[in-house]
Amino acid sequence: MTDAAAPETPDRPLTQDGPAVRLWMIDASAYIFRAYHALPPLTRKSDGLPVGAVQGYCNMLWKLIRDMRGPDGPTHLVAIFDHSEKTFRNQMYDQYKANRSAPPEDLIPQFPLVREATAAFGVHCVELPGYEADDLIATYACKARDAGGEAVIVSSDKDLMQLIGPSVVMWDPMKDRKLAEEAVFEKFGVTPDKVVEVQALIGDSVDNIPGAPGIGPKTAAQLIGEYGDLDALLARAHEIKQPKRRETLIAFADQIRLSRELCRLTCDAPAPEPIDDFAVRDPDPERLGEFLDRMEFRGLRARVGDGKAPQKDGSAFTARPKMPSAPVMAPRYGDVAPAPAEAQSFDMDAYECVQTLEALDRWIARAKEAGVVGFDTETDSLSATHAGLCGVSLAVGPNEACYVPLTHEAAPQAGEGLFGDGPAPEPIAQIDKPTALSRLKTLLEDPAVLKVTQNGKYDLAVMARRGIVVSPIDDTMLISYVLDGGRHPHGMDELARRHLGHEPTTFKSVAGTGKAQKSFRHVELKPATCYAAEDADVTLRLWRILKPRLAEEGLVTVYETLERPLPAVLAEMERAGVRVDPARLRRLSSEFGLRMAELEQRAHQLAGRPFNVGSPRQIGEILFGEMALPGGRKTASGQWGTEASVLEELALTHELPRVLLDWRQLSKLKGTYTDALIEAMDPETDRVHTSYQLAAASTGRLASSDPNLQNIPIRTETGREIRQAFIPADGHVLISADYSQIELRLLAHIGDIPELKRAFAAGLDIHAATASEMFNVPLDQMDPETRRRAKAINFGIVYGISAFGLANQLGIDQGEAGAYIKTYFERFPGIRAYMDAMKARVRETGRVETLFGRRIHIAAILSKSAAERAFGERAAINAPIQGAAADIIRRAMVRMPGALEAEGLSGVKMLLQVHDELVFEAPAGEAEAAIAVIRRVMEGAAEPAVALSVPLVVEARAAGNWDEAH
Template identity: 65%
Template structure:
């Protein structure tokens, strides 16, 4: 063995060669994609096995890319801009590959802001200075500039060395001139521009002739060939920029010293557990025999994922039970509250953190002093790394309302900053999976303390993907449904009504039982639910449409949107004054004062005093005076009904919006932080509350005024980007309606085209009423509208409305075929699907009530369209932050309102940001689905939301 030999493995190269070099592979027990993980492990094993004796390395490390944005993107915003996103089934394998490296006992290194190549360059330089011989395992041509007498490369596929002669064969120049040659050649893969028209041979000829790039550019006017001379002189700055992009950095701050790369045998238990969890049985046998450090890993097809058994570690506060393997029987083991531990010292916490790290997966939950994730304080954290094993770490409990330690009369807690310093590396470790229930909340809480939790799974979202529309997805309901266990209700520990208290005042005993149970149950639910994603072929839906949304929404919620409280107060005054005027006019009509908010008094006036026909009584015996009744009366010419409708609208705008929004605004920042619900609808649409910013009326002038109160901060603009008629476009695609597809492709007015098809009226000079009727039919068809509903909407009789619908289906037979297919599917399977595979369960299709069944069939028609639109905007939202960052923009996404996204951008970035936003939204369906009609996106910037819309 060489005394000092360092091997640096290019992790990204290994990953992509493993992924593309092998057929797709999934774990048998749950269908998790593991092909790249398997290939990566086999390549590591092969490298170690074949480099023995004199060739054995003394030090070994795998170098990974930390992210897509590096200092090169700051130099050139188009650097690597054309690279497609990672394959969807490869993304979940990235953290597993880091975990694999760790399991093999090999150090892995990455550094934000720099590429793996820069770290390799830095470590190679450091190693040579310390007397090492260095081998870089990679076939990346960019690393060939590092080759010298002490640094060589090894092609991992061919197994052949790359030294000085091989570099000259590749570039035509020796390693010390590779950067100069690459500056001329450019790189289409990384989008390095280079010099137009100059390839490898010409670049080598020029560099060798003039000795260096600097000399060549200095004497460019001497070049006889006009095209070469022109390229070198006119594109001088571009060439020099290209040199900076391809030159590797040797001065990167090393995350750890080379001494830590010293090669050692892997821990048999850890590697065996990892290979067993991945179900790599054959590799486990080979590794165990060849390296003589492993017990043979045992796994059975169909077993649930396993966490390795860890030793009890609670020496100071008691003995925790050994976590049970996650077998179906163990998952149903009754909860033992006495086994949960309250951790009050840093040593015990550090030991359990190590246990979570060894397990590779653990559940985490936070307890706070209030409900808002964007403003509440952290009270405690619970962790669970195995069935029956859970701890609670109190961090912000207070004793002035009776909070006590588990024993004694003093409240003992680890200082918050010390506990978070121990938790942060675990919560951010890319090789350890964190599991949460509604983890968006926890992400926001931790983010406010400087912790970015990743990677993670969310049991709420897994359940939502599996059974949206079948039941709720809260932890308590899921626990009862899947585990047969009823968790401790929050009110049992915190009280209700006047006796309710913040969690920070809950005694540590009940607090530990409540919080630790949450983590334990969450991990059990993950073991039960995650395998079902593959069994039901829904893993891709979860990975591509749900898994990344909590981070995206957490960032949006934390950013908030600014409001102008003065505008809101003035609107409240205006709405209040108008309510007073309406009230006075209503009193004048009736001839006496009465309470406009009293259904009893209104019913008596309309149906007793005025004796109007059509009145119906409620179950309590009072006359019904709901909105439908008032609208019917107003259509029949009753001015009082119209006044009451206007009064109610003003009251709602004032009470629900202008008054309430002032209260929701943070008094320091004047920003409102709504909370998005990911699993509240059956179709994948988001909803928001506290406050609800998705239901602000926009069809009335008064409603639009409220949007004027949403403003950009100083020096910024709000950008509103909205999909145009996306549901009609998706109907054209899903139903394969050629006329509609052609109309959208040609940019025609879709409602005018429909009217022309239906009523044989030329588009030019078409009466607005004819277009309005076609528009009502177009949108009505999406929602499975009946003749009665259409007739009521257009003010025509049912017979005429029925003829409209009949004509519509005759002109567009594909729509009728689509609707029939949707009805057939929901009747046969109980669900319909979006084009991305999201399953929308509609159980009422089998209800006893005919009305319920009819409603379910109408829902089945609309759900694939609305759900696909929701999927598309989710895909756009997931990609948006990285694309904005890649373009070196500080623009932030603030709100989502169904088909619309709202951003806040510095004035100088507006136009560039709009271009990025539109591009991401238009292409959000790719590469999964190529929509057969263009997805038009309209974007506008202004000082307030109304003007931007």
């Protein structure tokens, strides 16, 4: 749209030097939605017209206009809008963006006002029917570049990153930072020219672009990096070794190619107006003032004045931002985390590389004098149990940090070394490692010096392998997790941006990327020092900001009891690892392979011809095309849907779908567990060392990775066979200790449900007791099917199960399932009251709390999306229960080592935590005594903080493998 009513003021380019055109393009549609969702609803007082998005948009636009003045500012400026929902992509694919809901009702009348606001600020508006704003941005960016100019895209939309390149960059207005090729690689793992290739594989759920099922960003980047481009990848898909990945690429090749075309922005859209029309100009003061007055934006009117923004010193495009750029937001809740402070200054040149004992002793003395020291390790591997130590960094104050290299060496070059033609590389000057560690031990084990870490579990494990027990520690990741769990991630980079206004140096920038990436031990000392010392410096600065908030917000006890002691416990568990039987795993892998082959042969017999049982496309053709089984439906790509729910329904009356489901299960178990465990096993000890993430789930639950040992199936025969491969050391047994129905017990206590409390106190079968209450069946006459239905409701109710979900689970119609749920709430009215109270509390405060004070923030409860709000309501119901269960087992884990030691059971080791279960290894002769201590600690873990009104019961057993012990 051309704003024909714009005033005829003279164009005034802001720069006379540099490129003839420096075009800035505002992604106006993104601005509108960001403004709408960032700010609380606002109406014009005089008539109640919604204007919140308009006000937010004006604030953001005015800030951009004010900040862009300077030598690197634009000569031309335009705001580009989406014209309508239907574009040429809908002709290519009728389901494009089909899942998007209509704009909120109170936003619709604000769209024309935003366009009017843009013109009032003197900024040109452009849109084009049949094209998206992104396509117009691409077209104008190409025109500016090809004419020898520069283009700056004011947006953070990942879809626009494909345009980045020579003379084209993006500017993220929310973070005040330039996005160039490095940012693209950080986001997608590829260069900008390959972004579309990666997007074609991963698809886009927001725009309903299908992509390749099951292929995520990392895999997509890896594949494109390996094969060069999408066409080569699809042409050579048959070469890929991973069966699932290979079949996906073959079966969905056409869908992937379509997705590429949907993702690709066009540079050939018919430009509605020439770039010359977008020359920067001052707004007409009269028109701007009239608009702001009419909108009743009095505060903005006072700030804007005549609209001729003065140039700000240091506000040029390339300058480091001083303040966060997001619009000022009214707090939604009384305890919203404070906004970031002014960006802190970091002086990399002030960091010291410590290469002599004298210098190291000086830093150790400074740390002891300070009493608090930021501490970090640099290693050559992500696995704390196998990593080599490259060096350590210390910080005692802002810009007062150092790096102590220990095992750095020159990167090997062709022709160097003993057998090359060239001379051996010069040795790097650094302190002898044993000597340095001996000195550092006096500091890191000094009880009078607090060591401040970020994700310190890793550093504790690394140093423990060198005989150093780092203590005491504070962990900024965990402090942030306690303060803001559910609000945002807690990695160092995120916290530095949020609280320090600082973008830390990336590992890739010092070590390289892809095949060219080198080990940290080969990084030159200057960049290594800047990178490592900055980590310690950032960590200490974060601690000084975050730690006081614990006391201010009444969360000291939560941190001190649930978080701070746990890294040391988990680090010891990870170091111990759990032994597996490699021969049994290989045998299982072979057996699974043979059984898969038998199932494949049976499937061919039932189908009447051979086909690829791993191909969803071929399965769909046989089941619905050739066999004409009922219930078939085609997906957006035109293929028959063959997901598990479809096959499970068909398996009730046909054998082939059941055979296919069995084959899929074995394929997953073989690839995810038997083969993967063999790969992850330490060949010297036959032990697998998982890694636990403490700040993974907002409820306090731990996560396990590399490998994940928390998701091994327990109720299937094949899952039990895998657990049988987990064995103790010779002369030892494994002990499994599992809380019995802990979440239902906590529901009874938290919701104050008298019927459930009585049943638990009496030691009754809770599912039979529930069935008796619901269906008026005496306990001694309870049949298994009635009990099963009550059990499904008992467990489902904690997660907000619906009639639809219960019907699917029990294989009954939705009306009957709804009647069951209604009866349940009638018999247990306290549960409904609890659920309603939790949802109301979250709507009011934005959070829930566990029995032990952990705060769980649930932002989704106020989402504009009905689906997200429903998710938030389910979380409000479940989070206090699951969170309390997580807190209880954390308390047990923290107490367990000391309790075992006190009973002379130091040979008993805690190895694994699987949600409500702990796994130990114990000398066979100490198993009985160990079980008694384990039960006592776990069953009393809530005390003395909380006196539960229902007993906690722990089932524990010792055996020769994990399956038998459980």
